[in-house]
Amino acid sequence: MLTIPTSYYSAFETIQNIEExxxxKVNVDRHVELVELSKQIVILTVHNAKCFSMQWQAFSSVDVNHPPELSILLHKLGQFIFSSRDCKNVLVSGYTLGVRGICESFINTAMEELKTKKAWKLLYQSVGPIAFCKLLLDHIILVGLPSGSFYQLSGYPINELNILTTPSRKRDAPEPSKTIDSKEYIKRPRLSRRQKKRMRTIPESEESAVYKKKSIEVNIDRSIGYTSFSHQRSIEPPPMLLPKNHILHESRMKRKDYIKQCLEMNKDIKSMSLSYGxxxxxxxxxxxxxxPLEFWGSQHNFDVIFRAIKHFVGRNKNEKISMHEILHQFKIKDCQWLSPASGKASCLVPSDLGKRKTVLMQALRWVFHDxxxxFIRYFFYVTEFSNEASKLFYFRKDxxxxxTQPFITTVIHSNNYHLINPSDIQSLKLGTQSSSMESRPSANRMLEPILQTLNFEREQHPESVGSAVQYHQLFDKLKNYKQKLRRLNSSKSLYFVKVDIASCFDTIDQDVLLQSLKDTLKSDKYIYRYIHICNLSSGGITTKGSKIIGTPDRMESLSEHTTKLKNLNRGAIIIDQNRSYSKQMNEILxxxxxNIKRNVVQIGNNFYQRKRGIPQGSCLSTALCDFFFGAFENNNLSFLKEDSNGLLLRYVDDFLYISPYRYYAQRFLETMITELPSYGVEVNQDKCFSNLDQDIKEFPWLGYLFNTKNLDVHINVTSYAFLDIQSGTTVEYNKQPGKALFFSQMRSIKHKLQDILVNPSFNSRPAIIRNLHDNFYIAARKLEIHVSKILKSPGGRYNAKFMLG
Structure with missing residues (x-):
């Protein structure tokens, strides 16, 4: 039986199966097909639904005694839906109305199921044409899928319905009193709309803002500071220059020595940044x-604003500052420009004070935003570093x-880039935005179908990407390998070899990559089919789009596609849009x-075209890297197939090889060092690591520690230094900091409860206990940092009852 989510019962008037x-009237047990159909479908009735079946009977004039075939009936039903203004139905999506009736432009999943499935023909014969058409027109039919979701077979499209999943909490208006109220005659008389409009002195939007206690969020503009050539925008006047033949030019440092000095100076770039203070x-x-100080009202108020500026500057990348924090301990009555004309600020009524507070909030919002x-944008370069995820660093632009100038000069004069004419960019489909009024979609948006095509071929031909794994695939690979090792009953330690690629994205051979992609794309045509995924949440229906990709001879069904969708909620409703488009292989190539060979980079006012490597900011970067190294593995690492007890894993460009045999581990490391340069890339030997020459109990890789004897996996706690946790902890400074703290801790703990760490069929009991301990230890460190940040914020206070339970 199907499991119906509880949100359905408040969203729809009735939820029934076929028998209900x-x-x-229908004996389902007589046919096995009807029994299966009754277990698969759900019939929904919308609140205040329109009845289209009565109009259908007048339109069709079907003979009940001699009903037509089901296909003919469905054809007439489609003509009726097109002729009706208000009637919409997913049965006719993908159809167009022609001279001879409806014509199928795209394959309609719902209509094909009704025509081909025997159970629907049996149901049609049992109930007759009138009841069958009433079922299709006046109700919504959902078909259950193995993933716990549904797809809509007929009825009004759910994504276009205005459905509330929770009943309204608004109180009904009281009935008029039958007795005369003594105060009724002294009440203010009701005004008409025109009278209210004449009496209103301020806009309604501003007046209503007085009574809304809403925290205005002020965010740092994250686009500030990402311009390296700041000297061109210097606000200082240009300095006086000496004549070309002046003697002081001879004592000037040579360019080579200058670059060397800059490189030595840049060994610790962070130390050159300014402090938040x-x-x-x-x-x-x-x-x-x-x-002027008169704007703030007093020195005390200015000090309050300065305190808010320090918090504004010192917070992490994704942290916000609210107007409630900015105005904490701010004395509004000190601002003379907010006082009434009479000067009696102490006699303000709450509504008047609220309006003046709103004006002050708008002024302060301008101060922080504009x-x-x-000032930050024009005087500082604000950036972040990879090892400190969200912490911001402020550099003077000079x-x-x-x-950066020595590095940019090195890049420009290297063989990886060459200067191009700006006029050549207009001919590129993925070029930069032109200065004309014509808008151009972003490159990642245009490349999204290409990425989906590569992922489709990756699923069809996994050998094309070699040993590439994603985080969710890592557990299955290691679990199967560990079961294989248990059958060996060997007590010897395993050999681990980790290989890192130096500047992988910047050195990939473009011709080798393109050839591997040409070998991967097998079909001449790829079809992209649209679907909608609807979720019934507490506020109503949320809809997002998705695509099913296939070829003319291989197209996934809805049930196959839903099993691959990530974060698909149970009870989600999938609507087939029956719209699709196609791309030829030549267009994809x-x-x-x-994207690979004609990628353009802007440095200053010049444009350079990349001759080696691939762009890192593209949505295709990771996928291209997987196919590139997949070709290398198939051509150069085929000898690893002889090691039936070995395992090769690769996450983007990080290789890990595990084997009980030293010979294969040693040969793998030597092959990577000697043969990768023929593909344009080299191994970063400083970051390569193995236990070939030393005994290591726990081998680090991807934030995990692998036991070299029993392959238990642990959390690498050493990678969670105090500064890393502090810079990576994002605090929500809102009206309910305790609630935000609780959910932040829950997310932190759940993120580490992975199968690879706590699954008893994979890890031993001591390993699981250790991982749970380390998980809660890291969460406790984050809790300490989170609470300390809240206490340091304006208005922050410690609630012992909440913290101690």
Whole structure:
């Protein structure tokens, strides 16, 4: 039997199966097909649904005594749906109305099932044409899928319905009193809309804002500072220059020595960044010069704003500051420009005070969004580093120019790029945005179908990507390998070899990559089919789109596609749009070649075309890397197939080989070092690691520790240093910090409860206990940092009852 989500019962008027709908008039048990059909479908009735079956009877004039065949009936039903204004039905999606009736433009999944499935013909013969058409027109039929979701077979498209999944909590208006209220005659008389409009002195949107207690979020503009050539925008006047033949030019440092000095200076780039206090103090001084103290009302209020600026500057990338924090301890009555004309600020009524507070909030929002952010953008380069995920670093623009200029010069004069004419960019489909008014979609949006095509071929031909794995595939690979090792009953330690590629994306041979892609794309044509996925949440229906990809001779069904969808909720409703488009293989290869060989990079005012490597910001980067190294493995690492007890894993460009035999582990490492340069890439030997020459109990890879004897997997706690946790912890400063803290801790703990760490069929009991301990230890460190950040925020306080339970 199907499991119906509880949200359905409040969203629809009735939920029935076949027997309940026909009230026992259909004997389902007589046919096995009807028994299976009754277990698969659900019949829904929408609140206040329109009855189209009555119009259908007047339109069709079907002879009940001599009913037509089901296919003819469905054809007439489609003509009726097209002729009706209000009637919409998923049965006719993909059809068009022609001179001879409806014509099928795309294959309709629902209509094909009704025509071909024997159970529907038996049901049609049992109930007759009128009851059968009433079922299809006035109700919604859902068919259950193995994943616990449904797809809509007939009825009004659910994604276009206005459905509330929870009943309204608004109180009904009280009935008019039958007795006369003594206060009724002294109440203010009701005004008409025109009278209200004449009396209104402020816009309704601003007036209503007084009574809405909404926290205005002020976010740092994350697009600030991502311009390296800051010297071209310097606000200082250009310095006086010496004549070309002046003697002081002879004592100037040579370019080679200058670059060497810059490289030595850049060994610790972080030390050249400014502290948050220095940045905040600079903004404070600019604020003093630009805005008089009378605007703030008092020195106390200015100090409150400066405190908010320090928090604004010092927070992590994804952290916000609310207006509630900015105005904490701010004295509104000190601002004379907010006081009434009479000067009696102490006599303000709450509504008047609320309006003045709203005006102040709008002014402060301008200060943070359009004043402070502009100063940060023009005076500092704000960036982050990979080892400190969300922490922001502020560099003076002239210092950042000195840091980056040697590297940019090296890149420009290398053989990886060559200068191109800006006019050549307009001919590229994936080029940069032109200066004309014509808008062009982003490159990643245009490449999205290409990525889906490559993923489709990857599923059809897994050997094309070699040993490439994703995080969710890692557990299955290791579990099967560990079961194989248990059958060997060997007590010897395993040999681990980890190989890292130096500058992988920048050095990939483009011709080798394109040839491997040409060998991978097997079909001349690829079809992309649209579907909608609807979820019934507490606020109504949320809809997102998806695509099913296939070829003319291989197209997945809805049930096959749903098993591969990630984050598909149980009870989700899938609607086949019956719309599709296709791409020829030549068109796909043309876009791939343009993305790989004609990729354009803008440095300053010049444009350079890449001659080696692939772009890192593209959505195709990881997939292209998988196919490139897949070709290398198939051509150069075929000897590993002789080691039936070995396992090769690769996550993007990080290789890991595990084997009980030293010979194969040693040969793998030597092959990677000697044969990879023929593909344009080289091994970073400083980051390569193995236990061939030393005894290692736990081998690190991808944030895990692998036991070299029994292959138990642990959390690598050493990688979670205090600074890494502090920079990676994002705090939500909102009205309910305790609730945000609780959900943040739950997400942190659940993220580490992976099968590879806590599954008893894979890890031993001591390993699971250790992983749980390390998981809660990391969560405790995050809790400490989270609470300390909240306490340091304006208005932060410690609730002992909440923290201690």
């Amino acid at each position: 709908y026909f009230e026992g 220095q940045v905040a103090f600079f903004l404070k001084e600019q604020l003093k010069k630009s805005i 004043f402070i952010s502009i 210092v950042w120019y000195r840091i 043309e876009l791939l070649e343009e």
